[in-house]
Each structure stands twice: as structure tokens, then as C-alpha cells.
Amino acid sequence: MxxxxxxxxxxxxxxxxxxxxxxxxxxxxxxxxxxxxFWNWDRTPSRNDAFIAAFDWLDVSEAVSIHYVQ
Structure with a gap:
């Protein structure tokens, strides 16, 4: 990734x-x-994996910080 x-x-x-x-x-x-x-030993990685889903929080944090900075 x-x-x-x-x-x-x-x-x-x-x-x-x-x-x-x-x-x-x-x-x-x-x-x-x-x-x-990143890999799972027992299944194919997907958007439902906690590690990959954590990257969604980057978008959330950027949206929140942009809102408060302006």
C-alpha cells in the first residue's frame, strides 16, 4: 500500500x-x-480490515482540521 x-x-x-x-x-x-x-495470513486483505480502514480516519481528520483552521 x-x-x-x-x-x-x-x-x-x-x-x-x-x-x-x-x-x-x-x-x-x-x-x-x-x-x-499488509497481508492477512488466512484471507485476502480488504477495506474491512482494521489496518486499511484506519486510513479513512486521515480523511476525517483533514476535514475536521480544515474546518477549524479557516
Whole structure:
């Protein structure tokens, strides 16, 4: 699946895990991607799969944010 236009996926890595609460954390982008592979082991993927259906929320969030920004 190609990610929707205007979106990108990222993989983050924390440089050094802090054991103390309230201390700044150093998190870096180590990889970017624009597509993902999704499959079901027992059936063909469809629009009813939760993972794929979650992408519909991107449209909803854009519609809501555009409404409130204007």
C-alpha cells in the first residue's frame, strides 16, 4: 500500500533511554518510507480490515482540521 499523498512513515530511535522522569529525551528519525506491505495470513486483505480502514480516519481528520483552521 502506498501511503496517502502528503503523508510519510517514519521509524524513530531513542538515543539513550532515560530512567528519570522529566528529563528530555533524544529521539531521532532513522528511516522514512512511503509504502507498507499488509497481508492477512488466512484471507485476502480488504477495506474491512482494521489496518486499511484506519486510513479513512486521515480523511476525517483533514476535514475536521480544515474546518477549524479557516
Amino acid at each position: 502506498t501511503l496517502p499523498k502528503g503523508y510519510r512513515g517514519i521509524v524513530l530511535k531513542e538515543a539513550l533511554k532515560r530512567e528519570v522522569e522529566g528529563v528530555d529525551r533524544n529521539i531521532y528519525v532513522i528511516y522514512e518510507f512511503d509504502s507498507v506491505t
